[in-house]
Amino acid sequence: xxxxxxxxxxxxxxxxxxxxxxxxxxxxxxxxxxxxxxxxxxxxxxxxxxxxxxxxxxxxxxxxxxxxxxxxxxxxxxxxxxxxxxxxxxxxxxxxxxx
Numbered sequence: 001x002x003x004x005x006x007x008x009x010x011x012x013x014x015x016x017x018x019x020x021x022x023x024x025x026x027x028x029x030x031x032x033x034x035x036x037x038x039x040x041x042x043x044x045x046x047x048x049x050x051x052x053x054x055x056x057x058x059x060x061x062x063x064x065x066x067x068x069x070x071x072x073x074x075x076x077x078x079x080x081x082x083x084x085x086x087x088x089x090x091x092x093x094x095x096x097x098x099x
Contacts (some may be wrong), residue, residue: 003077011064022056030054 024045030052034042039051042058 003072006075007068007072007077009069015060018056018060025056026061027055028054033048037082 026046030042033051038058041061042049042054042055042098044055046053046055060094
């Protein structure tokens, strides 16, 4: 439980700091035009109509989703592999392979 609060606080602090630094700046160029309902996030606070420009918040969300588990493992907050295997689904029953 403490790990969730520590990681959440760290990423929230980083988000506010970097958002003030990179607000309104193009931080990446996407190799594609995002679908319509994602364009609001990917082009947030950017001038112009080039939707391949990427705002900081979109890049931050992608990076957070991809590296959060690695940081938890590095800091020792992630559950062990044995605990992960024993964990159940949302109803509490352990999952078993279907045959």
